[in-house]
Every structure is written in structure tokens, then in C-alpha cells.
Amino acid sequence: MxxxxxxxxxxxxxxxxxxxxxxxxxxIERELKYYKHHFKDKTVYCNCDDPRxxxxxxxxxxxFEKLGLxxxxxxxxxxxxxxxxxxxxSEQAIYxxxxxDKNGNKVPDPNEIGIKQLKGDGDFRSKESxxxxxxxxxxxxxxxxxxxxxxxxxxxxxxxxxVIIGSQNSISYKEIFKLIKEDKIWLGxxxxxxxxxxxxxxxxxxxxxxxxxxxxxxxxxxxxxxxIAKRHEELILYKNYTPEEYxxxxxxNAICVNKVAEIPMDYNGVMGVPITFxxxxxxxxxxxxxxxxxxxxxxxxxxxxxxxxxxxxxxYLNGKRMYARLLIKNKRI
Numbered sequence: 116m117x118x119x120x121x122x123x124x125x126x127x128x129x130x131x132x133x134x135x136x137x138x139x140x141x142x143i144e145r146e147l148k149y150y151k152h153h154f155k156d157k158t159v160y161c162n163c164d165d166p167r168x169x170x171x172x173x174x175x176x177x178x179f180e181k182l183g184l185x186x187x188x189x190x191x192x193x194x195x196x197x198x199x200x201x202x203x204x205s206e207q208a209i210y211x212x213x214x215x216d217k218n219g220n221k222v223p224d225p226n227e228i229g230i231k232q233l234k235g236d237g238d239f240r241s242k243e244s245x246x247x248x249x250x251x252x253x254x255x256x257x258x259x260x261x262x263x264x265x266x267x268x269x270x271x272x273x274x275x276x277x278v279i280i281g282s283q284n285s286i287s288y289k290e291i292f293k294l295i296k297e298d299k300i301w302l303g304x305x306x307x308x309x310x311x312x313x314x315x316x317x318x319x320x321x322x323x324x325x326x327x328x329x330x331x332x333x334x335x336x337x338x339x340x341x342x343i344a345k346r347h348e349e350l351i352l353y354k355n356y357t358p359e360e361y362x363x364x365x366x367x368n369a370i371c372v373n374k375v376a377e378i379p380m381d382y383n384g385v386m387g388v389p390i391t392f393x394x395x396x397x398x399x400x401x402x403x404x405x406x407x408x409x410x411x412x413x414x415x416x417x418x419x420x421x422x423x424x425x426x427x428x429x430x431y432l433n434g435k436r437m438y439a440r441l442l443i444k445n446k447r448i
Contacts (some may be wrong), residue, residue: 135378136310136330138257138280140170146305146337147174153253155183157296159367160251162190162239163258163266171256172211176223178216187213188247190237208237210247237305253341255279257303257310264290267338271299278339280307282332286393287439289408295393296403302394303337304345341421350395352380352445361386365431366423367410369442383448385418385429404442418442 161171174188179187190210212229216222235241239248239258248254248269257280258266268290270277283302285291294300309322309329322329354360356379361370369385372378375392385404396403405415407429419427430437 129140136260136312138170138307138310140304141171142240142307142309143170143174146303147255149304149343149345150339150341151182156185157252158186158188158250158355159184159252160188160190161252161256162188162205162244163168163256164189164191164249171343172213175255176213176228179213179223179404180221184215185252187211188251190233190239208233208235210237212245240269245273247270249273252276258305264288267291267294267300276339276341278303278337278341280335281338283334283336283393286390287406287408291385292406292408295396296405298398300338300340301346301396303343305337307335308332312348347399348395348397348401349400350375350378350397351420354379356382362432364420364437365434366420366425366443367418367430368420369430371419371430371432371437378445380445381448383445385442385444387391387437387442390439390441392441392443400446402444402446404444406441407439410442415442 120345142361159175161175164171168340169189169191172187175182175184175187188210191208204233210233211221212230212231214229215228216228218224233241235244238244239410254275254277260282263281263433266279267281270279271294286295291300298337309331312330313330319348324333354377356370359366361372361379361382363370364387367385369387370382372386375388376397378386378388405418408417410416411428425431426436428436428439
């Protein structure tokens with residue numbers, strides 16, 4: 116897929132290791148309202164947050180009793196300052212533990228929050244952070260953009276449930292797509308458009324409202340492995356297959372479907388659909404066969420037209436290279 120200016124900004128953040136984009140409380144509330152039943156009697160770990168200013172810590176501490184949480188743990192990376200935009204220049208960090216209201220005012224008072232020093236820098240890959248991770252049932256945070264693949268791999272390795280923010284471009288990463296194909300992770304409900312950011316960050320799509328600087332992205336959303344209702348919603352299909360409207364690719368043994376909403380309801384073969392299909396993916400209704408890169412790497416030889424003599428880097432139609440495609444089948448037929 117061609118990178119937009121906003122996507123280039125995300126790449127710049129990745130290359131420059133400028134990953135401090137802070138999630139707004141409204142976005143956290145808007146997404147997590149769908150997961151409330153998952154949190155009862157659970158320990159939640161926010162391991163990429165300064166717990167003194169994090170909106171994730173704010174949400175879970177102020178909703179601790181409402182959600183029925185067992186414990187809340189938050190850690191941050193090299194940050195000893197209460198300034199939201201500190202420079203992460205301390206070689207030590209802290210972690211906070213909160214086990215609920217003690218004085219009956221339903222507010223997380225400072226004397227009810229256990230503040231503990233970490234020996235190291237609080238990096239989510241450190242032994243201390245991993246030790247805390249093993250205590251957790253569910254991880255909820257906005258991890259560093261540049262380390263998303265590594266971050267997901269750790270969660271899978273330690274068999275943790277999670278609700279985290281990441282770039283939807285990561286769907287095309289080999290490691291992430293494999294997990295989606297194996298039904299080990301999926302998309303949540305909402306996009307996340309705006310993040311607050313440190314004053315020294317430069318960004319090609321900055322918005323300033325009420326004196327607050329925002330970074331704006333068009334491709335950020337939630338990833339989870341918690342079962343949610345959206346995952347079981349049927350995509351309503353209304354069109355019938357015709358070879359004229361759904362031509363076969365030049366190099367793939369699959370038909371071309373340009374819009375997810377126009378997937379034919381009566382075709383039982385392989386279909387090439389836009390990556391945005393993942394937003395509507397119901398594993399009870401569809402099977403994901405693979406993606407362009409798997410065809411390119413020879414992992415899906417049955418998809419390749421044996422008479423094709425050109426490249427197999429993407430699907431081609433009438434000699435034109437297409438945007439990235441997922442290959443799917445309808446299980447209902």
C-alpha cells in the first residue's frame with residue numbers, strides 16, 4: 116500500500132525512536148467499554164505508562180471497583196518526573212500497585228497507592244518488568260510504535276490477554292499477520308486518531324487546540340485477543356458473483372473484489388480483498404487463506420497461475436499491479 120503523509124510520520128517516529136505519543140482518556144473510555152466483563156477479578160498491567168500521569172492508570176484506578184479489578188500495576192520507562200513530557204532521562208523508574216479504595220471515598224488517594232522503585236529503567240523487556248508481567252491477567256497500554264512486533268511477541272510468549280494500541284499497517288507485517296491468520300489476535304472496535312505529544316516533537320500533521328499539541332494519524336487502532344461481540348458479527352453480503360464484475364487476477368487463481376462490502380455471497384473459491392477486510396473479519400464466516408507476501412515467498416503455490424510469466428510481488432489485473440490484498444474464502448458456502 117502507498118504510504119500517506121501520515122503514515123510517513125509514523126515511519127519517522129519509528130526510525131527516530133520517538134515513540135512518546137500519549138493516549139487520550141476519551142479514546143480509552145470509548146474502547147474499553149466493550150470489555151468490561153473481562154476485567155472482573157483480574158490483575159491489569161499497564162507496562163508502558165508513567166503511572167503518575169497515565170490516562171490508562173487514571174481509567175483503571177477510578178473504575179477499579181466498577182470493573183471489579185483485583186489489582187492494577189503500572190510501570191514507566193526511565194521517568195522520575197511528574198511532568199507529562201519529561202525526557203526519560205532517569206536511569207531508574209517506578210512502578211505502582213493499586214488494590215482498590217480503602218477509605219470509602221471511591222477515589223484512588225495517594226496513600227492507597229503503593230509506589231516502589233525499580234532497580235532498572237522500566238523497559239518492558241527487563242527482568243523486573245517481565246516479573247510483573249507474569250503476575251498480570253490482562254495488559255492494556257499504548258506500546259512504543261517502533262517496538263510493536265517485539266512487544267506483541269512478548270505477550271504471546273507469556274500467554275497474556277491484552278488490549279493495546281498499534282498501527283493497522285502492522286497487519287501486513289509477517290509476524291503480526293501470522294497471528295491474525297491463526298486467530299491469535301484481532302482488531303478492536305475503534306480507530307485512535309489523536310495523541311498528545313512532547314513539545315519538542317515535530318510532526319507533519321500537528322493540530323493545536325486549547326494550547327495542546329496533537330499528533331494525528333489515520334491508521335492507528337486497537338488490537339486484542341479478548342473475545343468481543345464484534346468478532347462474531349456477520350458481514351451482510353448482498354451481491355451475486357458474475358465473472359464480468361469479479362474478474363480473475365492475471366497471476367492469482369482468485370477473483371478480484373475491490374470493496375469489502377461487495378464480497379459476493381455465492382462464490383466458494385478464493386477471493387482477493389483489501390486489507391481493510393480485517394476490520395470486518397469473522398472467523399466463523401470466513402477463512403483467511405493468506406496474503407501477497409505469502410504468495411511471493413512460495414507459501415501458497417496453489418494460488419499462482421502456472422501460465423503467469425511476470426512478477427508475483429502482488430496481484431495483477433489486466434497487467435496492473437494491485438494494492439495489497441488478503442486472500443479469503445467464504446466458509447458458509
